[in-house]
Amino acid sequence: MTFDAFKTFDAQELEIQATTCLKPLVPETELVFGKHFTDHMITVEWSAESGWNKPHIKPYGKLELEPSSVVFHYGFECFEGMKAYKDTEGHIRLFRPEMNMDRLNKSSARLGMPTFDPEELVKVITEFLRIEDRWIPSKRGYSLYLRPTIIGTQTALGVRAPDTALLFVIASPVGPYFSTGFTAIRLLATTDYVRSWPHGTGDCKVGGNYAPCVKPQSIAAEKGYQQNLWLFGEDDEVTEAGTMNFFMLWENFDTGRKELITPALNGLILPGVTRDSILSLVKSWEAEIGIFVREGKITMADILKAVEEKRMIEMFGAGTACIVSPIKCINYKGKDIEIPLGKTKNDSEAGPLTKRINDTILDIQYGVVKHPFSPSPSEILRDLKSYQVYNWPNIKMIELLSEAFSFISAPITKEIIKKELRIFWRSRTNNVRTTAVAAMRASQLESTLSLVLNSDPVLDIIIENLNEQQEATVLQQEESVEMTKQDC
Amino acid sequence: MTFDAFKTFDAQELEIQATTCLKPLVPETELVFGKHFTDHMITVEWSAESGWNKPHIKPYGKLELEPSSVVFHYGFECFEGMKAYKDTEGHIRLFRPEMNMDRLNKSSARLGMPTFDPEELVKVITEFLRIEDRWIPSKRGYSLYLRPTIIGTQTALGVRAPDTALLFVIASPVGPYFSTGFTAIRLLATTDYVRSWPHGTGDCKVGGNYAPCVKPQSIAAEKGYQQNLWLFGEDDEVTEAGTMNFFMLWENFDTGRKELITPALNGLILPGVTRDSILSLVKSWEAEIGIFVREGKITMADILKAVEEKRMIEMFGAGTACIVSPIKCINYKGKDIEIPLGKTKNDSEAGPLTKRINDTILDIQYGVVKHPFSPSPSEILRDLKSYQVYNWPNIKMIELLSEAFSFISAPITKEIIKKELRIFWRSRTNNVRTTAVAAMRASQLESTLSLVLNSDPVLDIIIENLNEQQEATVLQQEESVEMTKQDC
Numbered sequence: 001m002t003f004d005a006f007k008t009f010d011a012q013e014l015e016i017q018a019t020t021c022l023k024p025l026v027p028e029t030e031l032v033f034g035k036h037f038t039d040h041m042i043t044v045e046w047s048a049e050s051g052w053n054k055p056h057i058k059p060y061g062k063l064e065l066e067p068s069s070v071v072f073h074y075g076f077e078c079f080e081g082m083k084a085y086k087d088t089e090g091h092i093r094l095f096r097p098e099m100n101m102d103r104l105n106k107s108s109a110r111l112g113m114p115t116f117d118p119e120e121l122v123k124v125i126t127e128f129l130r131i132e133d134r135w136i137p138s139k140r141g142y143s144l145y146l147r148p149t150i151i152g153t154q155t156a157l158g159v160r161a162p163d164t165a166l167l168f169v170i171a172s173p174v175g176p177y178f179s180t181g182f183t184a185i186r187l188l189a190t191t192d193y194v195r196s197w198p199h200g201t202g203d204c205k206v207g208g209n210y211a212p213c214v215k216p217q218s219i220a221a222e223k224g225y226q227q228n229l230w231l232f233g234e235d236d237e238v239t240e241a242g243t244m245n246f247f248m249l250w251e252n253f254d255t256g257r258k259e260l261i262t263p264a265l266n267g268l269i270l271p272g273v274t275r276d277s278i279l280s281l282v283k284s285w286e287a288e289i290g291i292f293v294r295e296g297k298i299t300m301a302d303i304l305k306a307v308e309e310k311r312m313i314e315m316f317g318a319g320t321a322c323i324v325s326p327i328k329c330i331n332y333k334g335k336d337i338e339i340p341l342g343k344t345k346n347d348s349e350a351g352p353l354t355k356r357i358n359d360t361i362l363d364i365q366y367g368v369v370k371h372p373f374s375p376s377p378s379e380i381l382r383d384l385k386s387y388q389v390y391n392w393p394n395i396k397m398i399e400l401l402s403e404a405f406s407f408i409s410a411p412i413t414k415e416i417i418k419k420e421l422r423i424f425w426r427s428r429t430n431n432v433r434t435t436a437v438a439a440m441r442a443s444q445l446e447s448t449l450s451l452v453l454n455s456d457p458v459l460d461i462i463i464e465n466l467n468e469q470q471e472a473t474v475l476q477q478e479e480s481v482e483m484t485k486q487d488c
Numbered sequence: 489m490t491f492d493a494f495k496t497f498d499a500q501e502l503e504i505q506a507t508t509c510l511k512p513l514v515p516e517t518e519l520v521f522g523k524h525f526t527d528h529m530i531t532v533e534w535s536a537e538s539g540w541n542k543p544h545i546k547p548y549g550k551l552e553l554e555p556s557s558v559v560f561h562y563g564f565e566c567f568e569g570m571k572a573y574k575d576t577e578g579h580i581r582l583f584r585p586e587m588n589m590d591r592l593n594k595s596s597a598r599l600g601m602p603t604f605d606p607e608e609l610v611k612v613i614t615e616f617l618r619i620e621d622r623w624i625p626s627k628r629g630y631s632l633y634l635r636p637t638i639i640g641t642q643t644a645l646g647v648r649a650p651d652t653a654l655l656f657v658i659a660s661p662v663g664p665y666f667s668t669g670f671t672a673i674r675l676l677a678t679t680d681y682v683r684s685w686p687h688g689t690g691d692c693k694v695g696g697n698y699a700p701c702v703k704p705q706s707i708a709a710e711k712g713y714q715q716n717l718w719l720f721g722e723d724d725e726v727t728e729a730g731t732m733n734f735f736m737l738w739e740n741f742d743t744g745r746k747e748l749i750t751p752a753l754n755g756l757i758l759p760g761v762t763r764d765s766i767l768s769l770v771k772s773w774e775a776e777i778g779i780f781v782r783e784g785k786i787t788m789a790d791i792l793k794a795v796e797e798k799r800m801i802e803m804f805g806a807g808t809a810c811i812v813s814p815i816k817c818i819n820y821k822g823k824d825i826e827i828p829l830g831k832t833k834n835d836s837e838a839g840p841l842t843k844r845i846n847d848t849i850l851d852i853q854y855g856v857v858k859h860p861f862s863p864s865p866s867e868i869l870r871d872l873k874s875y876q877v878y879n880w881p882n883i884k885m886i887e888l889l890s891e892a893f894s895f896i897s898a899p900i901t902k903e904i905i906k907k908e909l910r911i912f913w914r915s916r917t918n919n920v921r922t923t924a925v926a927a928m929r930a931s932q933l934e935s936t937l938s939l940v941l942n943s944d945p946v947l948d949i950i951i952e953n954l955n956e957q958q959e960a961t962v963l964q965q966e967e968s969v970e971m972t973k974q975d976c
Contacts (some may be wrong), residue, residue: 023682030643034646035644065551067550068658070565071559072559074699075697075700113704147645156520156521157660191687197688198682199680200681208563208700210561211562211696212599212689213598214599218600303536
């Protein structure tokens with residue numbers, strides 16, 4: 001654990017301000033990675049003086065920052081890429097979110113910026129996803145890409161650990177990386193540019209690792225290669241493929257056994273969540289498929305020799321965006337090395353192991369297969385405390401909340417639903433100024449919820465509970481209006 | 489030249505919007521590096537579609553950027569540090585600004601961002617300095633620090649050369665680095681962290697080079713060392729000292745001659761403007777002082793041996809902030825190596841060469857010594873074309889402009905003054921709607937200028953010229969108002 005348990009924000013203190021203007025959803029066919037964003041964003045401010053502020057969910061909008069903010073000058077920025085999925089039952093699922101949280105903390109600390117309790121951000125993200133439910137595509141391969149980011153916002157130009165920072169999370173609906181079967185990519189092995197170095201930041205997800213890669217990427221593109229194959233050192237050790245981790249399935253020279261190998265986490269390699277998941281999955285298949293898993297050094301000489309001796313079987317990159325991306329060619333020192341794909345079908349450029357990995361991870365992400373990597377909604381909610389949800393400012397809120405509440409139409413525990421309704425109702429009444437409006441809204445809410453929850457066996461209990469609460473709170477609210485009048 | 493001459497912005501198209509609220513000046517004793525900023529800033533927008541937009545000078549204020557802007561995620565940011573000085577005659581001077589412009593272009597291109605014609609930005613900065621004249625401290629050692637910056641503003645999260653970017657320049661008045669004589673610093677030679685590596689970005693001024701250095705810097709500070717001494721490779725080659733270039737004066741082992749040596753520009757080293765100036769100056773002194781200049785490799789073994797054999801004479805870091813910063817100690821592998829300072833006076837921790845370099849550069853910067861590194865205002869203005877200065881929105885403008893015009897109270901050519909006044913007057917009348925207001929303002933302007941220009945022998949000619957111009961332009965302006973009415 002890299003975070004300081006005594007210095008975190010608290011998901012329980014979450015403040016929500018709903019947008020007054022919902023954006024139209026983007027049709028699935030028009031989804032482009034990271035182009036369209038949802039209605040809201042998460043923000044949490046931090047200062048050296050007072051620590052983390054309360055987390056906020058508020059309308060997606062521009063950040064207003066002094067031009068002297070250090071994020072613009074010294075690269076004080078780190079981020080994560082993760083996805084929320086909708087499973088076959090309509091539940092929202094995350095894929096190993098705790099790994100992203102841990103890595104974000106590690107990156108932030110590496111740049112002298114604050115850390116937080118990973119669980120608290122997962123809780124806030126869960127609440128955020130409930131609100132943004134309509135943005136999470138339900139089709140297999142589609143998902144809501146989440147981008148947690150921490151930036152240094154200190155407005156004085158000294159190069160030091162920033163005295164203020166901002167954590168934010170934005171979300172963008174995305175389609176499948178390969179929409180019509182796999183397309184294998186061609187890589188340009190790059191020696192004129194080096195992505196990372198021992199004792200550098202190659203093992204952290206910090207902004208400064210990325211911009212320097214676009215020039216070599218353009219050079220690769222001009223030559224007809226989709227990505228760079230990043231090398232390191234005098235023996236041209238393979239490190240990463242574009243922004244992905246590198247994997248190959250080959251017959252080991254020494255042991256003769258089939259081996260899935262990926263570069264070890266030696267400080268040059270980003271510890272990918274997909275990378276870790278692949279290692280774990282293929283290890284669990286070892287007895288069944290006879291493929292061993294190894295993390296170790298891979299040089300270009302190894303690749304050349306393996307291809308020549310026909311020991312190379314499959315090769316792929318791995319990352320959150322694509323899961324796996326088969327590699328069919330590497331240009332090294334001006335020569336194209338053709339990589340066998342081991343493909344079995346003509347319509348797809350992926351070998352059997354590459355494809356199995358992809359399908360299995362998809363199955364886990366979309367809840368087809370039960371797996372600890374992808375907790376079910378009830379598991380996500382298990383530890384949630386009751387948030388104080390308030391500050392819903394306008395008549396859009398019933399629409400928004402009822403939409404968000406579609407999430408709890410699933411067979412999760414009675415207790416959670418009741419608690420959520422209680423919170424919901426409390427939040428609603430907080431901003432209602434007259435009994436008449438309160439009654440009207442309560443009635444609207446009831447019918448919306450009836451509709452949403454009509455498949456649920458506990459519906460009657462909920463509605464009854466709601467009615468009781470409504471009477472009680474309307475009464476309370478009238479009293480509080482009276483009290484406010486007296487106060488003024 | 490790294491910029492594309494066909495793709496630049498044009499200083500002639502500069503648009504100026506003056507602030508409606510001048511900030512109070514910061515007392516000299518309260519100046520902290522990069523903390524307080526002037527009234528205005530320069531901005532120039534760029535897009536892949538339409539190239540550079542017009543340059544703008546506008547009130548200093550927050551940047552409003554989408555949270556998806558790539559500057560927050562992928563380190564698309566590069567900057568410069570340079571200073572404007574006021575010489576003994578009250579003229580504004582810059583120190584080798586073309587070097588900063590070239591380096592900014594190099595850094596921007598390295599990150600796949602746009603380049604510009606260096607001269608055009610120098611012109612806009614010159615105009616900016618005229619407006620911000622009151623912010624440029626006049627005391628020796630004090631200056632206005634300028635921070636030109638380019639950031640990628642593309643709002644889609646794909647990692648590629650940004651399709652939009654923003655160039656901005658902000659300015660902060662700064663005091664001397666050493667206010668009471670030199671204080672030599674202690675360095676921690678750092679092997680657990682590496683600042684830069686071959687085929688990386690160590691030779692560019694990009695944001696990603698900086699944030700990763702604050703953690704090692706904190707470690708150094710905790711141990712009582714002001715900066716890190718950055719090393720590279722198995723033989724612990726010296727690269728930089730904190731954010732400064734590294735220099736040492738020693739007796740060369742082989743030649744026995746006194747030598748000022750600094751690491752060569754091998755891709756790991758930032759090509760500092762101060763570094764280059766020091767090399768050039770000390771080379772010019774060679775015959776006089778018998779110190780030779782060399783760019784080459786320096787290892788920790790060299791330093792240890794030189795200190796042991798009493799061949800080490802002086803050591804210092806060099807950069808825009810401090811000019812030179814003497815070094816008195818390096819901690820290497822847990823042991824403090826004491827560096828002789830070669831100091832001559834007890835009250836200052838700098839050796840004779842270190843001090844001479846510092847004093848000479850200060851003399852050049854403040855115009856005490858004439859040198860091509862620091863062009864006089866007339867040289868700066870020589871190539872200036874007549875800007876279309878307009879869009880002054882309010883009554884603050886006379887105050888502002890007359891203040892800016894103190895710049896031309898110096899004995900620069902009549903032609904330039906006249907031209908400037910013509911531009912000035914034209915700019916003034918462009919926004920004046922009635923003859924009465926125009927006359928009033930002209931009168932105010934005249935008296936302000938009289939006051940400002942009262943030491944100038946060409947004053948009468950100017951005032952006369954101004955009066956003529958005033959009549960002519962008031963007349964023109966009345967006609968144009970009439971014409972506008974007819975047009976409507």
